[in-house]
Amino acid sequence: MADISALNTTAMGRNAPAIRNEAPGRALSGPRGKRPKRVLSRRNIVLYGLLGLAALYYLLPLYVMVVTSLKGMPEIRLGNIFSPPMQITFQPWLKAWAEACTGLNCDGLSRGFGNSVRILVPSVIVSIAVASVSGYALANWRFKGSELFFSVLIVGAFIPYQVMIYPIVIILREIGIYGSLTGLVVVHTIFGMPILTLLFRNYFAGLPEELFKAARIDGAGFWQIYGRIMLPMSLPIFVVAIIIQVTGIWNDFLFGVVFTRPDTYPMTVQLNNIVNSVQGVKEYNVNMAATLLTGAVPLIVYFVSGRLFVRGIAAGAVKG
C-alpha cells in the first residue's frame, strides 16, 4: 500500500494540471490503443449491453416527445405513449407554433420564439465582449488588488440568484426598463459575466507570455494587443463561450418569469404556461410539439457543435 500511495501523490502532482487543461481535449480523441480482438467476448457483451441499456433510457424521452407530437388526440386517448403514430399529423406542431394560448395571447410559441431571439442575441454579444476584455485585463495587466478581485468574482458566481433578484427588480424599475426585453438583456449580461470572465482569464493566462512581451516591446498598448494578438488567437474560447451563453440564456426560466410581462415572455415561460394551463382539455400532442420546439435551439447547437459543446462544459464547469 505504501508504494501505491507514493505513486498516487507523484502522479497527482503531474496530472492535476492535465485534468484541468488538457483532459477535455484528450477526452475527445476517441478510442486509443489496440482494439480488442474477439468481438463477442463475455466482457464485450456485458459492456455493450450496459451501455445500450443506458442509451435506451436516455433516448426514451426524446422518442416519446417526437412520437406524441405526431399523433392526433383520439390516438393519444387510445394508445400508450410509446406506440408509434398510426397516422402522422403535423397539426400539433402548427398549433403549438401559431395558435396555442399562453394566458391572454393566443398566437402560440412564435411570439416567445421572437422574444427569446431578441433577448439572446444582444445578451450573448454584450456579455462576451465585456467578459473577454475583463478576462484579458485580469490575465495580462494585473494591478494591485486584481487577484483579490478575481477571487471575489469566483465566490460571487456561486451566490444564489434568489438573493439578488429583488434588488435588481428595484434597480430596473427605477431605470424604467422593468418588464421590457432590454431589462432581461441587462440581467442576462450581468449574470453571464463572472463565469465567462473566469473562462477568458484562464484561456489568456494559458497563452505564451512571450507573445505578449514581444508586443509590449514593439510598443503596442492595451487595446492594440487585445485586438491584434489576443482576439485572433482566441477563436476556440469564443466558440465555447458562445455555446455556454446560447444554451444558458435560451434555457433560462427564472429570470424570464421574474423580469418579463406576458407580451415579453421568453419561450420557456410561454411553454410552461401552455402545458400547465388549467382550463380546457389537455392536448398532449400540442404540448409535446411545443416542448420540442422550445428544445430545438439548444439541441441544434448541441448536435452541430458536438465536440466543442463537450469542451465548453468541461472548460466552463471544471474551472467554474
Added chain:
Amino acid sequence: MRSPSKKSGRPNQLFRNLNSKIALTPMILVATVIFFGGTIWTVVYSFTNSRLLPRASFVGLDQYQRLWASSRWIVSIENLAIYGILSLIFSLVIGFILAALMDQKIRFESAFRTIFLYPFALSFIVTGLVWQWILNPEFGVQGIVRSLGWESFTFDPLYNPDIVIYGILIAGLWQGTGLVMCLMLAGLRGIDEDIWKAARVDGIPMWRTYLFVVIPMMRPVFITTLVIIGSGIVKLYDLVVAQTSGGPGNASEVPAKYVYDYMFQAQNLGQGFAASTMMLLTVAIIVVPWAYLEFGGWKRG
C-alpha cells in the same frame, strides 16, 4: 506578480495599468453593486417586516422564526435534503460508472457520449414537461404496465405526495448525469496509463484498482463536480415548476420556489428575503470550504 508593467516603476499607483482598470470597471461595478450590494441589501431587509414593498422597519429575527415555524418551509427543506443527497450520490455513481464503461476503449464512443449528454442541453422546463408526460399515470409507464395485465400496478410518483420528490429526482438525474459522466471521463483520461499496467502486473482486480487507486487520484475532479452539482441543487426551481408546480398540495415545494412565491405572489417580501438568506447560507456552507482549499492551494502553488 509577473505583470511586465510593474517594471516601468511609475510612481503613481493609481494610474498604473489605467487601461486595465478602465476595462474592468463594468465588471467591478456589477460585482460590487449587484452581487455584493444586492446580497447585503436582501440580508439586511430580511430583518424587516416588509410586505408589499420593502420597508426599513426592523423586527429582529421575526421573519426567521416565522420561516422555521412554517410547515411549508419545513417540507421545502426536507425535499431539498432528500433530492440533494440522493442526486449527489446517484449522479456521482451513475456518472462514474458510465465514464468507466466509456473508458474501456469502446467503439461508437462519440455516439454514446452524444446520447448521454444531449439532455444536458435541454432546459429544466423541457425536461420537467417530458417526464411529467412519461410519468402520467393514465398514459405513461403505469398505464402501459397495467395494459399488459398487471391491473394493480401503481407507479404515479407525481401524484403521490409521499414519493413525489423521487419523481422529480428521476427527471433531474436524466438531465444532469451526462455532465457528470463527461467530467469523470475527463478525469479518467487524465490518469496515467502506467497506473493500469502496474495494477495489472500486481494482479489487482479491476474494480479494486478503480476503488482504491483511481478514485482517490481523481479527488480534485470529484470535489469540483460536487461543488457544481451542489450549488445547482440549491437553486432547484424550474424542474419542480414544470413537473408538479409544487403539488400535490405542498408536497414537492423547494426553497427556491418558496422564495419566488413569497416575493412575487404572496407579497410577503420579508419572508422571501429570509428564505433566500437561508439559501445563501446553504451555498456558503458548500462553497466556502471548497474555495478555501482551492485558493489556499492555488496561492501556495
